Amino acid sequence: MIDRYWFGDVNRISPEAPVPVVHVSRSEDRLGGAANVARNIAVLGAHATLVGVVGRDDPGAALARLAAADGVTAALVEDTIPTTVKMRVMGRQQQLLRVDFEERPSALAVDALVAQAVPLIAQHDVVVLSDYAKGALDRVQDLIDAARAAGKPVLVDPKGHDYGRYRGASLVSPNRSEMLDAVGRWRDEAELATLAEGLRQRLDIEALLVTRSEQGMTLFSPEGRHHVDAQAQEVFDVSGAGDTVLATLAVTRAAGLPWRDAMAWANRAAGIVVGKLGTSVIHPEELA
Numbered sequence: 001m002i003d004r005y006w007f008g009d010v011n012r013i014s015p016e017a018p019v020p021v022v023h024v025s026r027s028e029d030r031l032g033g034a035a036n037v038a039r040n041i042a043v044l045g046a047h048a049t050l051v052g053v054v055g056r057d058d059p060g061a062a063l064a065r066l067a068a069a070d071g072v073t074a075a076l077v078e079d080t081i082p083t084t085v086k087m088r089v090m091g092r093q094q095q096l097l098r099v100d101f102e103e104r105p106s107a108l109a110v111d112a113l114v115a116q117a118v119p120l121i122a123q124h125d126v127v128v129l130s131d132y133a134k135g136a137l138d139r140v141q142d143l144i145d146a147a148r149a150a151g152k153p154v155l156v157d158p159k160g161h162d163y164g165r166y167r168g169a170s171l172v173s174p175n176r177s178e179m180l181d182a183v184g185r186w187r188d189e190a191e192l193a194t195l196a197e198g199l200r201q202r203l204d205i206e207a208l209l210v211t212r213s214e215q216g217m218t219l220f221s222p223e224g225r226h227h228v229d230a231q232a233q234e235v236f237d238v239s240g241a242g243d244t245v246l247a248t249l250a251v252t253r254a255a256g257l258p259w260r261d262a263m264a265w266a267n268r269a270a271g272i273v274v275g276k277l278g279t280s281v282i283h284p285e286e287l288a
Contacts, residue, residue: 001084001102001132002059002066003032003279010091022091029059030279031066032086033243034130037157040247041128042071043281046254049073049124051117053105053136059083075116079109084134093277104135114139118146125254127152128246129169133159144168153206153253157246158182163203171259173209173246196220207259211245211270219263226260231271244273244282 008024031039034052041048050067054060054076060083067074081103089097105113113136121127127147131137140156144166147154153170161181166172174182183195192210200208200220207221216229248269252262269282 001033001035001086001134002063003030003036004028004059004085004087005030005090006087007090010096020091020096022089022096024089029062029066031063031070031072032279033084033132033134034128034136035063035067035072036243036279036281037128037130037247037250038067038072039070040244040281041251044247044251044284046251047073047124049075049120051075051077051113051120053077053079053081053109053113055079055081055083057082059085075120077109077112077116079105081105081109102134107138110136110138114142117143121147121150121152124152126250127154128250129154129156130243130246131157131159140165141167155246155250155253157242163199166205167203169203169205171207171209171249171253172203172205173211173242173249175211175242176213176215179210192218193220193225196225209249209259209263209266211242217263217267217270219259221259223260226263228264228267231268241270241274243279244269248282 005028006024007026008022010020010022012021014021035050038048038050050072054063056078063083064074064076082101084102087099088095129137129140129143144154148168156166156169156172158166158172158174158178163182183199186192186195196208197220207219210218212218214230216227219226245266248266249262252265265287268287272286273280273282
């Protein structure tokens, strides 16, 4: 998807309705969704191939162009639907409005995506599945099965309450609200651990990483529970933070780090990226 920003000044309220009038002075397109994950991976120094569905339109062409500029190899499937665009109107560096343009891809496009992705799996160290519930991952289990058959770890950023569709993934990384969707509410840390371990074992998941905003991150794996507190950082914008976490996990895991160390680096990256405006990336020197 494309994250589109319209920046401008707000100096008056509209006479037509009680809303601010934004005098737009510039616009900017950035890679969003799974494309932002790929962009973060590339900026961290790894090689990334992006597979996804776009429309035969200007945003789709922009996405391919931006991916190439960021060193991401794009293997995109074109569909008759428009490319997903999230448009944010910004006034004085504050988000005033977001407008989403999206449609679910056709079944033919989803089939083509799987056909495109499966042969690429053998050429990569890690498979990253960023689920935004837009329909491109309707056949996510086929991708996980193909990766497992090739002996490649699979990292999933999930969406929705049906985690059965991620069965067999190496790591699933829900945020706090997504974890609530999957297992329901918990009273304390002990109950969370019980629920997380139950989910991990039922779905044959190697590791479950729950990202918890200001509470940090908690990892559940065969080695037990490990927690890191959030990095001290003034939060400016959380959009895209989950993408940065997933990308950092993928790069550090591909480099051979255990889940616990990969989580520590991802937590550090998250603490930096939330201090940036909009969908942003982390550079290696920022993590040093």
